[in-house]
Amino acid sequence: KVILGEAGSGKDFLMTSAALALIDKGKFKKIVFIRPNLPVAGIPDIGFLCGDVYDKLDWTLGPIRDKIGDDRMRTLINKGGIELTPLIHLRGRSFENSIIYITEG
Numbered sequence: 001k002v003i004l005g006e007a008g009s010g011k012d013f014l015m016t017s018a019a020l021a022l023i024d025k026g027k028f029k030k031i032v033f034i035r036p037n038l039p040v041a042g043i044p045d046i047g048f049l050c051g052d053v054y055d056k057l058d059w060t061l062g063p064i065r066d067k068i069g070d071d072r073m074r075t076l077i078n079k080g081g082i083e084l085t086p087l088i089h090l091r092g093r094s095f096e097n098s099i100i101y102i103t104e105g
Contacts, residue, residue, distance in 0.1 A: 012063035012103060019099045020068065023081055029097040031076075032083045034090070035060040035104050057084050063103050 003011045022028050035057075054077070061084065065073050076082040085093070 013067055015101060015103075016064055016067040019101060022099060023076075028099050030081050030083055031064075031099045031101050032085055032095050033061065033064065034085050034087055034100065034102045035063075036087045053086060054084055057086060060084070064101075 003014055005011050019028075019031050023031065061073060061082075064082070068076075073082065077084070083095075083098075
């Protein structure tokens with residue numbers, strides 16, 4: 001499904017609520033969260049940030065964190081319920097029994 005609407009109309013809220021409900025019911029194993037991390041002129045690319053992929057892209061999880069809170073988000077990440085995937089690393093990937101959550105696409 002694709003959710004369209006103006007900024008602030010609740011697209012991320014609806015997606016997060018529906019995705020988590022499906023995970024809680026056992027219909028899917030995880031959410032694969034993808035948000036384009038496009039470089040901005042004059043700002044270093046994420047490769048310059050310290051840490052692993054989650055440290056570099058944690059800021060992109062704002063739409064989910066805003067809805068469920070940091071503690072539940074961290075629990076889901078640690079248990080494999082949320083996989084944070086950089087857009088540039090999607091080529092050749094296959095996601096089994098997963099909800100693909102693309103925001104700002």
